[in-house]
Amino acid sequence: MKKAISLLVLLITISACNSDKKQNLIEGTWRLISAETTEKDSTFSTFNSKTKMIKIINGSHFAFFNHDLNNGKDSTAAVFFGGGGKYTLKDSVYTENLEYFNNRQWENNKFEFVVKVKNDTLIQKGIEKIEKLGVDRVIVEKYVRER
Numbered sequence: 286m287k288k289a290i291s292l293l294v295l296l297i298t299i300s301a302c303n304s305d306k307k308q309n310l311i312e313g314t315w316r317l318i319s320a321e322t323t324e325k326d327s328t329f330s331t332f333n334s335k336t337k338m339i340k341i342i343n344g345s346h347f348a349f350f351n352h353d354l355n356n357g358k359d360s361t362a363a364v365f366f367g368g369g370g371k372y373t374l375k376d377s378v379y380t381e382n383l384e385y386f387n388n389r390q391w392e393n394n395k396f397e398f399v400v401k402v403k404n405d406t407l408i409q410k411g412i413e414k415i416e417k418l419g420v421d422r423v424i425v426e427k428y429v430r431e432r
Contacts, residue, residue, distance in 0.1 A: 315428035
């Protein structure tokens, strides 16, 4: 009986310790539902309803993939790109270190975003800036959690 009570107390203590671990709300698989870019004084949608993009975030890495919904059969509209790398998250500041990308000129750059999770929606807003490519813009992307 004493062993059973001791075991029960130990299990309760372990589960109490585990529940104190802060959950990373951005971890998961997300599907892009809207994207907006602002360059200079112009803001425009960059969301393409003829493609599907997902972002996968785990404890240390992120990856994203985008492809056309016609299985690449229409060569004029065939799309595929993907990339990923490590990230950091401090409070609401999410920084992607892009280590892999099919457009290699984008690799080895950092992109800092402010992220917010509301219900099943992830919103990230930040600056994409790569001087050597002339890229300097603000992007806002909205994702919905994939189930």
